[in-house]
Amino acid sequence: MRVAEISLPAIRHNVARIRELTGGAVIVVVKADGYGHGARAAAAAALEAGATMVATADLEEALALREAGIGAPILCWLHGVRVDFSEAVAAGIEIGISHAQQLEHLAAAATRLGRTAVVQLKVDTGLSRNGAAPEEWAPLFARAAELEAAGAIRVRGVFSHLANAGDAHDRAQAARFDEAIAALRAVGIEPELIHLAASAATLTLPHLHYNAVRVGVAAYGLSPFADKTSAQLGLVPAMTLRSEIVALRAVPAGTGVSYGYNHVCETATTLALVPMGYADGMPRALNGAGAWVTIAGEHRPIVGRIGMDQFIVDVGPIAGRIDLGEPVVLFGDPERGHPPVEIWAGLMRTINYEIIVGIGPRVRRIPVDAEPSVAAVDAPATAVGAPAAAGDAA
Incomplete structure (x- = not known):
């Protein structure tokens, strides 16, 4: 009785559109069960369209994707104070690190397992949420360089998040981000992935693309702007x-x-x-x-x-x-x-x-791998493969 039909071609189209606009790496965020669309199906469609990796907020979300068969790189960045990173290291999850305590916990887990943990350092450039504050950068980056030299970690990337508070604030955040990149390079770390832009900046601010972008709502075909529609941005709503x-x-x-x-x-x-x-x-x-x-x-x-x-x-x-x-x-x-x-x-x-x-859990997420015809606009959805059991979410 209740269905959220998820168009996989729409997700693929949106990711391809973002790749066309940016020309760099595309990280697709599939937190909160793929923004309600079903994380596994959304991640698979995004990767098929050329996404470099997918990302979640929580480690539990990242591990669930691994268990569901997503073998591509996965980044997660929001951690509780009692988190044990051992399972993440074993599963090859890339960990976003916001402060020194997290870095030490991660390195300890990697050492116990005899593995090298992959890290992306998150810096706060003005959003005032998670991410290392500017006064923390020097000791954090220096310690990261030591741990990288010891083989406990590998720093793959550095990222931050815009406040979307206007052009002047965006440029000020970008300037602080540039300072963080320079400080990281000064200790001998050359990040492979550098990303600041989320959906809004990805679609309208090419000077903030760096060599990667990190998109959420745009991948699902929705506009992050009150004054621009999906169609105007070349996106197709997936749900x-x-x-x-x-x-x-x-x-x-x-x-x-x-x-x-x-x-x-x-x-x-x-x-x-x-x-x-x-x-x-x-x-x-x-x-x-x-x-x-x-x-x-x-x-x-x-x-x-x-x-x-x-x-x-x-x-x-x-x-x-x-x-x-x-x-x-x-x-x-x-x-x-x-x-x-x-x-x-x-x-x-x-x-x-x-x-x-x-959208609640009683609503079945049904991924559909076909473009609808005009005549079938109001026809019942046809799911990919066998229908899921009642209550299953893709």
Whole structure:
């Protein structure tokens, strides 16, 4: 009843588009279960399109990708204070290091295993989150050089993250990043991968590309900008959120709809019940906000309060053309006539990122390895290979 159809061709197209724009290495971020798209399927599609490596926030996410058969380089950079890096070193995970304590823990794990840990040093250039602060660079880099000479680690890269606070701040962060690169080279370390740009800078600021970029939302075909659409950036949204009609009810004028009767039908109409709700990541605050879905190629409004498991659509004008089981698209690619996820984000006063990662676990992620035809826009999804068991997420 609840499906997030994930277009693998769309992910491949987006990664190829990013490679075309940058000409350098592309690191695709698949944290938070591939931004809600399914980490394994997203990682595989990105690598097939030429991504240099994939990245997660947490070590657990990185190890899950290894267990799922992703053998390419994987970077992760957000670690708890009690983390044991042994499993990561054994699995060949590249570790983002933000401070000296992490570096020592990683080196100790590598020494115990008789392995060389691969490191990317993360520096804070102005976002004020994780990453080594400028006053930490000299001792951290010097220690990294010592450990590299001893064979405990290999420093493969250096990276930072922009605050996206405007051109002047971006350039100031880039200048600090250049200082970090110079300081690293001064101790004898020449990083193979140098990356500062995430999706926004990758798409619009070529002077910040260095020799690698690190993209998240753009790989899934969504715009990181409020004033630019996916299509304008040459991207294709990969997720189509679908459900179906499970009940139809003809009602007279004056009928109240759902809890609290915050919607009352002005005329006789037909109401369609769709089995998706706020437990599935459909924000309850969309109630009465003007959100709509696509049914039989038509835009129809969501009416009444959204429940935990279901919502209601007024389908009066098309009632004669639909029946039980009719597909319902909650959001997808607007170039195919579907509501863009940005409608929900705008009504919620949030960003598209939050909506897609909030799609709940009851929604089955089904990777689709074929481009939809115009005639099949509202047809049920066809999964890659055998269908997953109920509740499985790709």
